[in-house]
Amino acid sequence: MNKTAILILAAVLILTAIPLRAETYKYTDDRGGLHFVDDLGSVPKKYRKSARTMDDLPALSVMDAQPTVPARPRPSAPVRATAPRENSANSVEVYVTSWCGYCKKALRYLNEKGVSYAVYDIEKDQDANRRHKELGGRGVPLIKIGANKVRGFDPEEIDRYLRQ
Known part of the structure; x- marks a missing residue:
């Protein structure tokens, strides 16, 4: 194998080993509607304090x-x-x-x-x-x-x- 192929293979292995995940936030609106978003900025300001990440929920x-x-x-x-x-x-x-x-x-x-x-x-x-x-x-x-x-x-x- 040449050096370029080895470098590409190493880069692919390293990148696939890094866990890729986005945070998911859950909040409930005034009408009782349950909402899930992937960015805290997407949560309306009045609900941000009550928004929880999915990590807070039991598996x-x-x-x-x-x-x-x-x-x-x-x-x-x-x-x-x-x-x-x-x-x-x-x-x-x-x-x-x-x-x-x-x-x-x-x-x-x-x-x-x-x-x-x-x-x-x-x-x-x-x-x-x-x-x-x-x-x-x-x-x-x-x-x-x-x-x-x-x-x-x-x-x-x-x-x-x-x-x-």
């Missing part, structure tokens, strides 16, 4: 995601946790899919808080899918607490709405 792992509800709930029949709700004036509905790691984390969190809830799998229950869309759901989990909606797994938002 997803199929290995640690033990289901907290039966894998196949009956169509239109909510699966309810047995613990009492923190605030009985707020009914809690959780729209999930079976493969969603953040859904499992949200359900585990509600269980740990002793919150009663109804869970609906939007892929296995057509009525739940329709209600999810009517609520403006574009992803999962979608957590309805009283009249409020939490899009995604956001413990701070969940706690805020449970206290109302």
Whole structure:
């Protein structure tokens, strides 16, 4: 091999060894909309203090995601946790899919808080899918607490709405 080929090969190896990643920021707007951007400058000024990097969020792992509800709930029949709700004036509905790691984390969190809830799998229950869309759901989990909606797994938002 000539020197040029060796230098090119070395440069390629060095460059591929450098981890390339951009920061991703998450923030929630006044209407409860969850937003993800790759530049803090893209976050409106009034939300910058509450913006968090994705590094602040727990890592997803199929290995640690033990289901907290039966894998196949009956169509239109909510699966309810047995613990009492923190605030009985707020009914809690959780729209999930079976493969969603953040859904499992949200359900585990509600269980740990002793919150009663109804869970609906939007892929296995057509009525739940329709209600999810009517609520403006574009992803999962979608957590309805009283009249409020939490899009995604956001413990701070969940706690805020449970206290109302």
